Amino acid sequence: MPDLRRPRIAVLGTGGTIAGVAAQGLGYRAGGMSLQDILTALPGLEEWLHLDCQQVANVGSQNIVYEDWRRLAFAVQARLDLGDVDGIVITHGTDTLEETAYLLDLVLSTRVPVVLTGAMRPAHAPGSDGVANLLSALAVAASPLAAGRGVLAVMNQKIHCARDVQKMAASGLDAFASPNSGPLGWVHDRDIGFYGAAAPQKPPLFGSLPAAPAKVHVLYSHGGLDIDLLRAMTALKPDGIVLAGVGNGNTTDEALALLGQAAAQGVAIVRASRTGSGRVVRNMEVDDDNAGFIVAGSLNPQKARILLMLALAQSPDATQLQDYFLA
Numbered sequence: 001m002p003d004l005r006r007p008r009i010a011v012l013g014t015g016g017t018i019a020g021v022a023a024q025g026l027g028y029r030a031g032g033m034s035l036q037d038i039l040t041a042l043p044g045l046e047e048w049l050h051l052d053c054q055q056v057a058n059v060g061s062q063n064i065v066y067e068d069w070r071r072l073a074f075a076v077q078a079r080l081d082l083g084d085v086d087g088i089v090i091t092h093g094t095d096t097l098e099e100t101a102y103l104l105d106l107v108l109s110t111r112v113p114v115v116l117t118g119a120m121r122p123a124h125a126p127g128s129d130g131v132a133n134l135l136s137a138l139a140v141a142a143s144p145l146a147a148g149r150g151v152l153a154v155m156n157q158k159i160h161c162a163r164d165v166q167k168m169a170a171s172g173l174d175a176f177a178s179p180n181s182g183p184l185g186w187v188h189d190r191d192i193g194f195y196g197a198a199a200p201q202k203p204p205l206f207g208s209l210p211a212a213p214a215k216v217h218v219l220y221s222h223g224g225l226d227i228d229l230l231r232a233m234t235a236l237k238p239d240g241i242v243l244a245g246v247g248n249g250n251t252t253d254e255a256l257a258l259l260g261q262a263a264a265q266g267v268a269i270v271r272a273s274r275t276g277s278g279r280v281v282r283n284m285e286v287d288d289d290n291a292g293f294i295v296a297g298s299l300n301p302q303k304a305r306i307l308l309m310l311a312l313a314q315s316p317d318a319t320q321l322q323d324y325f326l327a
């Protein structure tokens with residue numbers, strides 16, 4: 001019989017540095033430790049929480065593919081549908097944590113907090129942050145204050161929303177930020193708080209994940225972009241291309257012309273920005289209306305790719321696709 005005073009938290013492990021094991025020299029391998037091993041570093045948790053662990057994967061998140069996302073989303077939704085948890089924590093590699101968080105946020109239907117966390121330093125390294133981040137994530141998942149705020153990411157004592165959070169530094173403990181909105185809240189040991197009230201919760205943008213996602217590639221623009229790269233990309237016959245453009249989602253005249261041709265042939269073209277913050281605005285230097293382009297708004301290129309993959313399963317129409325990005 002579960003103790004009803006203890007919040008019931010499901011912890012789902014997927015790997016990452018938080019599950020890293022020492023390898024030769026200073027190095028380590030992401031996704032080697034089991035969830036149970038990680039949790040042994042936090043004795044006494046059961047006096048406070050009712051934990052239920054599930055190892056969904058154990059990989060470096062750079063290797064995550066769409067099928068992993070789908071399996072994870074099913075596992076989380078199945079857990080939510082059982083109605084026997086107060087919160088869910090997902091341990092994850094930090095490299096693509098923001099992509100998984102955003103994808104889950106687009107499809108999960110729940111008021112129960114779903115919180116992703118990870119580590120920038122493996123457990124054996126001095127100053128490792130995994131245990132502290134896990135404790136923070138558990139505290140957030142267990143708190144009624146976190147309910148109805150969608151999928152969250154907790155790193156380095158800050159709570160972020162899935163849509164805005166980004167890994168913004170290649171190394172260092174304070175690698176995560178929400179550059180457009182700032183963090184939603186804070187964590188100190190088991191104490192947590194939010195800076196503002198929760199916005200009224202909307203239903204998820206998509207009811208489910210398609211079995212096979214649309215094929216969407218990302219083109220990274222820079223000075224001296226070789227047009228052959230874009231030619232090679234269009235030859236792959238993608239359903240969509242996300243431009244990680246310079247500035248306001250821009251690229252060379254040559255590339256814009258080729259992207260326009262692709263759009264005319266039915267490829268969804270989304271202009272995002274490589275700058276890391278701000279909002280890509282329509283019809284500034286680029287005539288989006290005329291070219292049939294879509295702008296990513298404030299989504300970064302990797303999140304724009306996820307949204308486009310899912311939105312294309314609903315509609316190929318550029319106007320409707322644009323609505324998804326500005327929703």
Ligand SMILES: NC(=O)CC[C@H](N)C(=O)O
Nearest residue numbers: 016017060061093094095
């Ligand atoms: N800090 C990390 O978690 C990075 C480890 C690995 N590349 C991953 O994303 O899983």
